[in-house]
Amino acid sequence: MRGDDLMQHAFFDRIHMRIIDVLRRDRTYAESMDYAIRSRNTHMRSLLYVYDGKGTMVLDGVSYPLFAGCVFHFPLNRELLINCSREHPICYFTVRHDYKFIEWEGTSIRWTEPGDHVLPFDYVVPMPDKESMLADLQRLHNVWHNKQTGYEWESKLAFLNLLQRISEQQQHLEENNVAAQSILQSMDYIRNHYHEPLERETLAKKASLSTSYFSVLFKKQTGYSPVQYITKIRLDKAKMLLRQKHLSISDVAREVGFQDPLYFAKVFSHEIGVPPREYRNM
Template identity: 45%
Template sequence: MDNAFFSRFHPRVIDVFLRDGTFWYDLGKPRRTITFESSAKRNFMLVTDGAGALSVNGVHHPLSVGSVFYFPLRNRIQLSYTPEQPLQFYSVHYDYKLIEWDGSSVTCLEPQENSLPLPVVTQAADAESFALHMRRLYDLWQGKAPDYEWQARLMFLNLVNEVRRLYSQRNEGDLTRRAIAKCMDYIKTHYAEPLEREELAEIAALSASYFSIMFKKVAGCTPTQYITKIRLDKAKQLLQSSNMTVSEVAREVGFQDPLYFARVFAGHAGMPPREYRKA
C-alpha cells in the first residue's frame, strides 16, 4: 500500500451523479457500450444494480453489484453492460492535489499519476453498506447545505479509505509488509534508545537499502522520520503530564542534544517545547 501517496492526497469533489437506465440512451436510442478514447475526468463509481464490464486500454474487468471502480486519466475506457442487466451506478467526479506539509510550510503538487495506487476495480466487502454511504454523499451533494462541499470531501475520503483498507487487508499476507509492521512496533517500544537503519533492517530481515524503500512505501515516511514522529509524540505527552525539564524530556525520548530536540520540536509543533507546555 502506497501510504506516502495517501498521506498527501487532498481531493475535491466536483459533482455526484446517479447513473440510472437513462445513462445508456443517446438521442433517444439505447446503447450498450460507451467509449472514451482518452478519459479526461477522474471518476469514482459504485455499481448498485446490473452487471457489465470495464475495459481500460483493452484490459477487461467484470462489474457487478458492489463493484467499486474508477477511470484512470488519459486512458482508453469502455463501459458496457449485458442486455438483461443494465448497469446502474453512483459516480463521483473529483480531482485532487498532493499536499506536503513539514509543520511550517505547505507545498501543493500536481499529481503525476494517471491512476490511484489502488486496483481499478475492487469488490466491496459489504455492498449494501457502501451503497448507503454513496447514497448519503449523493443526497448531501444534491441538497447543497451551506457546508456541503467540506462534508462531501470528508465522505469521499472515507469511501476511498475503505477501498484502500480492503486492498491492504487482501495483501496483508505479504511477508515484507509484515516485516516492516514488526519493525514499526519495535520502534514504538524502543524509541528512547539509539536506533540505526542497519539494526532496524536486520530486525526486518531485509537489506538496508531495500528496507528503506519498503519502509517508506508502507509507513508513508522514512525510518528516520517515523522515529522522530514517535519521539516527538511521546515528548508532547511528557511536557503536558510531567514536571520534567525540557532537557530531561529530550533525553527521555531519545534526543541526546536538548538544543537539537528543541529545534526539531519547534519545526514539528510550530512552537518551542516551553511554549507548548503552556499552551
C-alpha cells in the same frame, strides 16, 4: 510496515481532494447510451460504485469485469470503454473528482500534480457489504445535491472516508492472497516431506502464521485440518507402497512417516476401512 501500507499512508497524508460532481446512473441512462460509454481520452478522474447489473470496463485495451458490489475507477488521459447488456444494464454512482498532493516545507506548502498517479488500490475492488456501500453512496449523493451549508466539506470528508474504506478492503484482499499462498506452499511442503516428522507448530512457523490462524486458514482452503491432510497424504503414499510386495508393513509405515507400525495399522484401518495387510491382498 509493508511497502503497500506505506504507499497508502503517503497517499492519504499528502492528498488534497476536490469533488467535481456526484451522479447516479440507472438503467435508463444505460439505455440512452446504448449500453456503452466510450472515451478516447478520459478528461476527468472518476470513482464508481456498481449497485446493480454487470458489465466490462476496458481501460487502455485491458478488460476488467464489473459487477454489483464492486468499486472501479480510472485516471486521466486513458482510452476507456464501459459496456453492458440490455438484460443486465450496469447501474452505478460516480464521484468525479480531482486532487493534488501537498507537501509542507517548514511553513510553506508545495503543490505536486498527481501525473500518472492513481488511487491506492486496484482498478476494480469487490466490496463486502453492498447495503452499507449503497447507503453511503446515496448519502453522499444527497449531501452533494441538497447543497446545504458546508456540503462541500461534508462531501469531501465522506469521499475520503470511502477511499479509506476501499483501501482497507484492498489490504484485506492482499493479506488473504498472501495467506492463501502460504497455505499452498504448506501443502506442497507436506507432499514433499510426508516421510519426515511434521508438526502443526512447525508448519505454521514456516508460513509465518500463528498456529491457531494457520489451522483455521488451512481448513478453510483445503477442507482438511493440517493433521488430516498430513494423514491423507501419508496414507495415499502407503497404499501405493503396499502394492510393492517386497516391503514389509513396518517398512511401509516408516517410509510414510509413522515411527510406530502398530499406530500406522490402527490409523490405516480407521481411515481406509481395512488393515494394511488385507489391503495389500485385495
